[in-house]
Amino acid sequence: MIETFLAVLNFAMLLFFGIYVSAGFIGIERNRKNALILCCFGLVCFGFQTASVFVLGMETTEMLYPVITHLPLLGLFTVYYKEKLLPAILAIMAGYLCCQITKWFGVIALELSGQMWLSYIVRMLLTFPIAYFIDKYASSSVMLILSKKKRSILIFGIIPFSYYVFDYAVTVYTKLLYSGSQVIFEFLPFVLCIAYLVFSVIYFKEYEQKCEAERYTQVMEIQKSHSLKEIESIRRSEYEIALVRHDMRHFLNNILSYVENGNNERAAIYIKDIINTADRTVIKKFCRNELVNMVISSYEHKMSDNEIVLLTNVEIPETLPCSEVEFTSILANGLENAINAVSLLDIDRREITLDMRVKDDKLLLSIKNPCSCEPEIINGLPVAKENGHGFGVQSIKYVTSKLKGNCQFTAKDGIFALRVVL
Numbered sequence: 062m063i064e065t066f067l068a069v070l071n072f073a074m075l076l077f078f079g080i081y082v083s084a085g086f087i088g089i090e091r092n093r094k095n096a097l098i099l100c101c102f103g104l105v106c107f108g109f110q111t112a113s114v115f116v117l118g119m120e121t122t123e124m125l126y127p128v129i130t131h132l133p134l135l136g137l138f139t140v141y142y143k144e145k146l147l148p149a150i151l152a153i154m155a156g157y158l159c160c161q162i163t164k165w166f167g168v169i170a171l172e173l174s175g176q177m178w179l180s181y182i183v184r185m186l187l188t189f190p191i192a193y194f195i196d197k198y199a200s201s202s203v204m205l206i207l208s209k210k211k212r213s214i215l216i217f218g219i220i221p222f223s224y225y226v227f228d229y230a231v232t233v234y235t236k237l238l239y240s241g242s243q244v245i246f247e248f249l250p251f252v253l254c255i256a257y258l259v260f261s262v263i264y265f266k267e268y269e270q271k272c273e274a275e276r277y278t279q280v281m282e283i284q285k286s287h288s289l290k291e292i293e294s295i296r297r298s299e300y301e302i303a304l305v306r307h308d309m310r311h312f313l314n315n316i317l318s319y320v321e322n323g324n325n326e327r328a329a330i331y332i333k334d335i336i337n338t339a340d341r342t343v344i345k346k347f348c349r350n351e352l353v354n355m356v357i358s359s360y361e362h363k364m365s366d367n368e369i370v371l372l373t374n375v376e377i378p379e380t381l382p383c384s385e386v387e388f389t390s391i392l393a394n395g396l397e398n399a400i401n402a403v404s405l406l407d408i409d410r411r412e413i414t415l416d417m418r419v420k421d422d423k424l425l426l427s428i429k430n431p432c433s434c435e436p437e438i439i440n441g442l443p444v445a446k447e448n449g450h451g452f453g454v455q456s457i458k459y460v461t462s463k464l465k466g467n468c469q470f471t472a473k474d475g476i477f478a479l480r481v482v483l
Contacts, residue, residue: 063178064177064178064181067178067181067182067185068177068181070181070185071181071184071185072110073107074184074185074188075160075184076103076107076110077103078159078160078163078191078192079153079156079157079160080102080106080134081099081192082155082156082159082160082195082196083138083152083155083156083157084099084138085195085196085203085204086155086156086200086204086207087138087142087144087152087207088207088208089138089144098137098141102134102137106129106130106133106134109129109130110122110126110129113125113129124233126233127229131153131157134153135150135153138152147214147218148207148208148214151218151221151222152203152207154221154224155203155221157221157228158220158221158224159191159195161224162187163184163187163188166183166184166187167180167181167183167184168180169183170182170183170184203217212263213267216256216263217260219252219255219256219259220252220253220256223249223252224249227249231245347373347375348375348377348417349377349378350378350379350380350381350385351379352385352389353375353377353381353385353388353389356392356393357375357415360393360397360400364400364413367403367404367411368408368411369400369403369404369411369412369413370411370412370413371412372412372413372414372415374415374416374418375415375416375417376417376419377417377418377419377424381419381424382422382423382424382483383466383483387464388424388426388464390456391456391457391460391461391468391481392426394453394454394457395428395453395479395481396413396415396428397453398453398454399428399430399479400413402430402431402432402433402477403431405433406431406432410431412430412431413428413430414427414428414430415427415428416428423482424481424482424483425481426480426481426483427478427479427480427481428478429476429477429478430477431475431476432472432475432476432477435473435475435477436472436477438470441469441470442454443470443477454470457479457481461481461483465483466481466483467482468480468482469481
């Protein structure tokens, strides 16, 4: 009698557990009104289940469980709460899958004690802590996944859907699980393997899109910074040009005076000073490609602040033979790494050589800089000696491979070099 009572109580708690967890997965707000609605719904479902047990028996009730419990819950989510059908279905299946946690602990208790009533007590004692743990640490993540694109939702749903079908097919509607068939035993691991592989492919594609967005954001930040500096340079140049124009008559009169008095050496020095003043009004351009020029100019300011000399030989056309955003990501990471390396050296050794050109429809990039100690090259990549470093190298390798190009890192005679062919 006590065992029957515990079985019914456990059955009821498991019902409310599944409803509560599924509601959290679908993102139903935790407030008093929704708690009352879900509680009333659970009581109604439990009433139908109890009536079904008395009229049809436990075995038939278990077979009808999806119809008398899951289907009404799906209606509650989609009709009353206006949730989308696919996320609602998978939220219910994921909630059903989570019910197996307490069931497993109950099986352990039964194996150790041989007492079914103890198994029920263990399951009931663990129901609320497990529900709290899922709600606190997992519900928000599942909710975000179920709010993504249909493709991601389907990938996420492979495991709960497979288990739902598997459990009802081999334990409720048939007893194949207890037949000892190896095909049945190996089916679930097979599905888990397929789900893992498919999830890995989808995750990698989404990771690629995220990296692409981050690179685009990086270029936009560089562009913003460069635009502000360029505006300031234009203003400064306009001011200096105005001064030169204003003083031009004065300059020419002074030169004429030096020449008439036979002081040619002094006139030459004065003319050089005027030329230097005019040169400061020129806005420097490294190449005809605006985006590449922008990136180099931006990093040149950073080098100037760190007293680093930049030697350039840039001969590239206005249009590149590859994605500009992808290439400037490689360029920016390469310059960033070079700046970090030479900033540790004495001022007289702070020098970076940048060489870019297009040859035979291939874009060639070379960045060289002296280094205090040659890094170890493993599998073609320099190994960072400090935590948090090395991401720039990984990014260069990843983007180069994506563009179907090659990159090479070398360190010899105190010179570190990056060479990229696209």
